[in-house]
Amino acid sequence: MAGTGPRRVTFRLRRFEPGTDREPRWEEHRxxxxxxxxxxxxxxxxxxxxxxxxxWRSSCRMGICGSCGMLINGRPRLACNTQVAxxxxxxxxxxxxxxxxxxxDLVPDLGSMFETHRDLMPYLLRDDPAEQDDPTREYRQTxxxxxxxxxxxxxxxxxxxxxxxxxxxxxxxxxxxxxLGQAQRYNSDSRDGGFRRRRETLSGGGGPWRCHFAGxxxxxxxxxxxxxxxxxxxxxxxxxxxxxxxxxxxxAPVADEPHGTPREGIAAPPPRTATAEG
Amino acid sequence: xxxxTAWTWHIAAGVVILVLLGLHMAIMHLDQTLGLxxxxxxxxxxxxxxxxxxxxxxxxxxxxxxxxAALYHGLYGLRNILLxxxxxxxxxxxxxxxxxxxxxxxxxxxxxxxxxxxxxAAVGG
Numbered sequence: 001m002a003g004t005g006p007r008r009v010t011f012r013l014r015r016f017e018p019g020t021d022r023e024p025r026w027e028e029h030r031x032x033x034x035x036x037x038x039x040x041x042x043x044x045x046x047x048x049x050x051x052x053x054x055x056w057r058s059s060c061r062m063g064i065c066g067s068c069g070m071l072i073n074g075r076p077r078l079a080c081n082t083q084v085a086x087x088x089x090x091x092x093x094x095x096x097x098x099x100x101x102x103x104x105d106l107v108p109d110l111g112s113m114f115e116t117h118r119d120l121m122p123y124l125l126r127d128d129p130a131e132q133d134d135p136t137r138e139y140r141q142t143x144x145x146x147x148x149x150x151x152x153x154x155x156x157x158x159x160x161x162x163x164x165x166x167x168x169x170x171x172x173x174x175x176x177x178x179x180l181g182q183a184q185r186y187n188s189d190s191r192d193g194g195f196r197r198r199r200e201t202l203s204g205g206g207g208p209w210r211c212h213f214a215g216x217x218x219x220x221x222x223x224x225x226x227x228x229x230x231x232x233x234x235x236x237x238x239x240x241x242x243x244x245x246x247x248x249x250x251x252a253p254v255a256d257e258p259h260g261t262p263r264e265g266i267a268a269p270p271p272r273t274a275t276a277e278g
Numbered sequence: 279x280x281x282x283t284a285w286t287w288h289i290a291a292g293v294v295i296l297v298l299l300g301l302h303m304a305i306m307h308l309d310q311t312l313g314l315x316x317x318x319x320x321x322x323x324x325x326x327x328x329x330x331x332x333x334x335x336x337x338x339x340x341x342x343x344x345x346x347a348a349l350y351h352g353l354y355g356l357r358n359i360l361l362x363x364x365x366x367x368x369x370x371x372x373x374x375x376x377x378x379x380x381x382x383x384x385x386x387x388x389x390x391x392x393x394x395x396x397x398x399a400a401v402g403g
Contacts, residue, residue: 167362170362170363170364171361171362171364172364202282203280203281203282203283204280204281204282205281207281207282209281209282209284209285210358210361210362235285238282239282239285239286239289242282242283242286243286
């Protein structure tokens with residue numbers, strides 16, 4: 001009777017061994033799949049049964065760490081977040097993310113992306129280093145101010161957006177959706193005062209100006225982040241700043257001391273961790 | 279010019295094109311509709327109408343503005359396409375210089391044509 005036996009799927013994998021292979025090569029392995037099985041599970045099975053030297057990068061298995069971005073059936077996805085059943089068909093094609101170099105097999109070289117990310121200072125830039133090093137209280141922020149950047153903060157830096165971007169594919173000077181989206185995430189944060197410092201880089205060739213607004217970055221993002229929107233907002237902010245229409249605001253101050261009667265039944269915070277200086 | 283400034287001009291030129299091209303379309307192709315509001319005059323492509331527009335300071339300024347905006351907008355877009363072919367530093371500079379020279383040349387020629395039109399029309403008439 002048809003359809004009662006275990007389903008078998010062919011994993012078509014692009015392999016590349018630096019120092020040995022001059023060109024990537026394709027390998028096919030058939031494995032049994034079960035309901036709920038992810039592409040990452042399938043790769044483990046292939047490695048266990050057929051190709052022990054197969055390399056990829058993965059860690060959390062739950063779409064949090066952003067390690068297992070791969071080109072799966074022609075689309076950048078997280079292997080741990082993609083079920084074999086949802087792909088349909090009997091062949092699952094897996095390759096390393098495009099628009100990056102390849103370290104080995106399915107492992108992309110994300111170094112250039114993270115260098116650009118670091119150059120755009122993806123952290124709060126403020127002029128109160130003492131408070132940042134040893135916080136007394138949190139910085140004040142309204143729910144509305146939080147909404148301005150919240151969705152961009154869901155980025156897990158998996159590189160899927162970079163792999164899908166047609167401009168990254170052709171222009172090595174373009175920073176790409178992940179670093180730009182994260183720069184906008186901090187530029188939009190009311191606690192941050194680093195717009196002018198980031199502006200130096202963003203106003204030049206490495207900024208958002210080459211973005212065609214193809215929107216592929218937002219289409220493929222496994223976390224539902226909209227980097228294309230971040231880039232358009234960034235363009236707007238930079239142009240408004242060029243026209244000297246941007247309202248300058250100081251970074252949000254430290255919140256006031258809580259006042260009123262302390263609520264009962266709330267445990268005291270744990271003692272602070274001692275620093276190296278004691 | 280930094281990319282931010284160049285892109286801002288690109289958008290500004292787009293807005294200028296939108297307004298002036300809209301004006302052009304209204305005058306040249308919607309004359310019958312404008313007639314309903316008592317705005318339209320003679321047939322816009324008649325010799326007299328063309329000469330009247332060429333002699334008008336308003337239309338001369340409009341033509342030159344539209345020419346400048348269209349050239350900048352189009353050539354900036356062409357530059358982006360060419361730079362996406364990932365040329366080397368020398369070729370990149372050549373693209374910038376070449377397109378700037380081309381744009382300036384066409385702008386000067388077009389402006390001369392717009393300014394010389396009334397005189398030419400008088401001779402032709």
